[in-house]
Amino acid sequence: MTKLAQWLWGLALLGSTWAALTTGALGLELPSSCREVLWPLPAYLLVSAGCYALGTVGYRVATFHDCEDAARELQSQIQEARADLARRGMRF
């Protein structure tokens, strides 16, 4: 089974469970506070996934290993190359 099929299968399973529980199709008498938590669950999972993605991106931006010396060296080499090519007649 492909990854896509696996994901769709999992989503379909969870989605049908949630739908069955929220609409009371299974005839279970859940306490009202549980029902209150249950019905916004898909929205909650989406928002949590979004927050996790945002937080991970932010964390990796903050802890990225810069190489300042290499960056400076590269910039000076770029300047050198531009000056050289301009001298030989290339127009930027």
Add this chain to the structure above:
Amino acid sequence: MATGTDQVVGLGLVAVSLIIFTYYTAWVILLPFIDSQHVIHKYFLPRAYAVAIPLAAGLMLLLFVGLFITYVMLKNQKVTKKVQ
């Protein structure tokens, strides 16, 4: 380690995501189990907004992405026409 603005922006994003996650978790998961007379309910909107606001935000995001793609495609078309 990243420096300067990179660190500030990164940590800012982490902070924002944590704040949103905590508030939303308290709203959706914790509030139904707290007695309805408790003062904390004053700090949260009615429950329907817990689904309405993320839904509206998601639609706005899709709208923005669609508009951006349209803009880029039109600009590309105009450039091609000018070259011709």
